Amino acid sequence: MPLVIHTIPAFQDNYLWLFHQAGQRAAFVVDPGDAQPVLNCLKEHDLELAGILITHHHPDHTGGIKALVASNDVPVYGPDSANIPQISHRLYEGDCINLADTQFSVLEIPGHTLDHIAFTASPEGETPLVFCGDTLFAAGCGRLFEGSAEQMYQSLQKLSALPDTTRIYCAHEYTLSNLAFATVVEPSNQALQHKLAADEKKRQQGLPTVPTTLAIERETNPFLRCHLAALALAASQHSARELSNPIEVLREIRLWKDTF
Numbered sequence: 001m002p003l004v005i006h007t008i009p010a011f012q013d014n015y016l017w018l019f020h021q022a023g024q025r026a027a028f029v030v031d032p033g034d035a036q037p038v039l040n041c042l043k044e045h046d047l048e049l050a051g052i053l054i055t056h057h058h059p060d061h062t063g064g065i066k067a068l069v070a071s072n073d074v075p076v077y078g079p080d081s082a083n084i085p086q087i088s089h090r091l092y093e094g095d096c097i098n099l100a101d102t103q104f105s106v107l108e109i110p111g112h113t114l115d116h117i118a119f120t121a122s123p124e125g126e127t128p129l130v131f132c133g134d135t136l137f138a139a140g141c142g143r144l145f146e147g148s149a150e151q152m153y154q155s156l157q158k159l160s161a162l163p164d165t166t167r168i169y170c171a172h173e174y175t176l177s178n179l180a181f182a183t184v185v186e187p188s189n190q191a192l193q194h195k196l197a198a199d200e201k202k203r204q205q206g207l208p209t210v211p212t213t214l215a216i217e218r219e220t221n222p223f224l225r226c227h228l229a230a231l232a233l234a235a236s237q238h239s240a241r242e243l244s245n246p247i248e249v250l251r252e253i254r255l256w257k258d259t260f
């Protein structure tokens with residue numbers, strides 16, 4: 001049976017993800033920044049909350065935990081972070097948990113925050129997937145609030161090592177603004193132009209642009225392309241310094257995006 005994943009929009013541009021096995025009522029929510037939209041989705045689909053997964057400590061990912069566990073006594077899986085006291089099951093790199101008949105493994109991916117983790121799975125008969133919070137976005141990556149450019153680079157490398165077909169369930173609809181930046185960094189990238197046209201159409205129809213896939217991101221996401229000459233050139237021109245090390249390139253592109 002397939003793993004069903006519901007997209008729950010919240011706040012301005014967050015996505016909360018709720019998943020369950022087809023035909024089963026036990027559902028798990030990823031990064032419930034707000035409880036009410038999660039409760040609405042459970043009710044609408046006649047599901048029962050069975051657990052909560054947390055990628056990192058920011059309030060737009062954790063704000064709903066308290067209200068959800070008050071009405072549903074369920075485990076809360078997340079990083080070993082002093083900032084999230086509600087975590088009942090603290091997870092580390094390589095840990096595996098079985099949820100909705102699916103084995104998830106944990107990657108530690110610091111950079112956006114120091115406590116950031118991702119949950120990856122390869123559901124039987126389906127393409128792999130990753131819930132990666134605010135680390136990898138469609139055509140972008142998270143801001144460096146706590147970690148270094150080097151940590152973000154290593155974390156993105158770790159995500160980039162997943163299979164090409166991996167579905168990227170990130171936590172925000174930032175795609176069009178990320179693509180606007182990416183096309184300035186890499187104006188001659190045809191794949192970027194195609195993605196921009198396709199995603200503009202989706203947004204005009206009110207559809208989410210995520211999940212994306214790792215194959216698409218490898219072709220269009222500047223933060224996964226820092227090892228390429230075109231990106232080194234763009235970063236060098238922007239900083240007016242010769243940059244070739246992919247970590248330096250990532251640092252420069254991230255700073256550039258911060259003020260774009």
Ligand SMILES: [Zn+2]
Pocket residue numbers: 056058112134
């Ligand atoms: Zn965040």
